[in-house]
Amino acid sequence: MKKTKKLLACLIAAATMFTMGSTAFAAEADATPADQETVTIHKQYKLIGQGISPKETFTLEQVGNGTVTDGDAYNAPHLGKITGATFEKGAATADGVTGDITIELPGYEKVGVYEYTLHEVDGNNAGVTYYGNNIKLVVTVIQGKNGKLRIAAVHTEAENGAKSDTFENTYSANSLPVKKVVTGNLGDKDKLFDVTVTLTNNTGKTMASDISYTAGDVENTIKASDWNGNTVTRTIQLKHNQTITFTNLPFGVEYVVTEADYTGDNGGYDAPKYDYKNSDKKISVADQSVTITNNKNSDNIDMGVNLTTLPYILVFAGVIVIAGAAFITRRRKFED
Numbered sequence: 001m002k003k004t005k006k007l008l009a010c011l012i013a014a015a016t017m018f019t020m021g022s023t024a025f026a027a028e029a030d031a032t033p034a035d036q037e038t039v040t041i042h043k044q045y046k047l048i049g050q051g052i053s054p055k056e057t058f059t060l061e062q063v064g065n066g067t068v069t070d071g072d073a074y075n076a077p078h079l080g081k082i083t084g085a086t087f088e089k090g091a092a093t094a095d096g097v098t099g100d101i102t103i104e105l106p107g108y109e110k111v112g113v114y115e116y117t118l119h120e121v122d123g124n125n126a127g128v129t130y131y132g133n134n135i136k137l138v139v140t141v142i143q144g145k146n147g148k149l150r151i152a153a154v155h156t157e158a159e160n161g162a163k164s165d166t167f168e169n170t171y172s173a174n175s176l177p178v179k180k181v182v183t184g185n186l187g188d189k190d191k192l193f194d195v196t197v198t199l200t201n202n203t204g205k206t207m208a209s210d211i212s213y214t215a216g217d218v219e220n221t222i223k224a225s226d227w228n229g230n231t232v233t234r235t236i237q238l239k240h241n242q243t244i245t246f247t248n249l250p251f252g253v254e255y256v257v258t259e260a261d262y263t264g265d266n267g268g269y270d271a272p273k274y275d276y277k278n279s280d281k282k283i284s285v286a287d288q289s290v291t292i293t294n295n296k297n298s299d300n301i302d303m304g305v306n307l308t309t310l311p312y313i314l315v316f317a318g319v320i321v322i323a324g325a326a327f328i329t330r331r332r333k334f335e336d
Contacts, residue, residue: 051173053092054208059084071112080104127250180238184297189240203252
């Protein structure tokens with residue numbers, strides 16, 4: 001009887017262990033990663049400086065053929081369709097906004113580890129910085145319960161082996177304030193001076209940004225289509241202490257500020273003085289303001305009668321009158 005009870009107890013214990021093992025096996029089976037049909041890469045778009053980013057699509061392309069680093073496959077099938085991340089005009093922010101690039105994975109006949117090299121397709125918009133490093137995509141194909149499973153990992157890899165999954169693009173722009181100052185005792189502070197601003201895009205990229213400036217109460221826009229080759233020119237009018245600011249100029253755009261001739265017979269002003277805060281005259285994160293000073297001064301102004309000497313003049317005139325009267329009186333006495 002005792003032997004029967006011991007045997008029963010052993011059978012119950014074995015059954016319990018089998019049940020627990022089956023549960024654990026089932027849980028492990030449930031933990032098997034799902035098959036990945038696509039890979040999503042996150043792109044972050046940031047604004048540097050002050051500006052409104054142009055509409056932009058960032059996308060990737062496969063560089064060369066993939067390689068098989070582990071497994072019996074002879075080669076790696078080519079990646080499928082790659083869909084870029086599109087950002088609308090003005091989307092970039094100082095903190096960054098995120099968009100997704102989607103890559104379709106091919107089917108794999110054999111288990112193994114497949115590696116691919118990706119590179120961002122170079123865009124051509126001025127002010128936009130494109131991601132220059134290679135991106136590694138590793139697809140590990142394992143044998144699943146119902147077939148082969150694809151598990152993908154994406155990262156960059158520095159020379160020291162450090163990995164990163166951050167892929168950043170930036171749009172960089174700044175403003176150009178142009179200010180007028182009039183000095184001198186003959187300087188007309190209500191006079192409007194013609195000022196010409198010439199912008200040159202020598203960045204090697206296409207101007208895709210709209211540049212705005214306000215003259216009086218009217219806001220003006222220099223559109224991308226307004227550029228004549230790589231140059232655009234605008235003439236504005238400024239009087240004393242007025243400033244007109246050109247906004248959303250991409251980094252690398254060069255500028256020159258000139259003024260009409262108001263020297264000599266054209267107004268009598270001295271040659272204007274130009275104060276460029278950035279001597280490079282190229283848009284960057286630095287202060288880009290330009291101040292034009294016109295001076296007109298005279299040291300030979302006809303002040304009329306100087307009131308400070310008037311008393312002396314009156315005294316002198318009185319002396320002459322008295323002397324003249326005395327002379328006439330003496331002459332009359334002499335004649336009598």
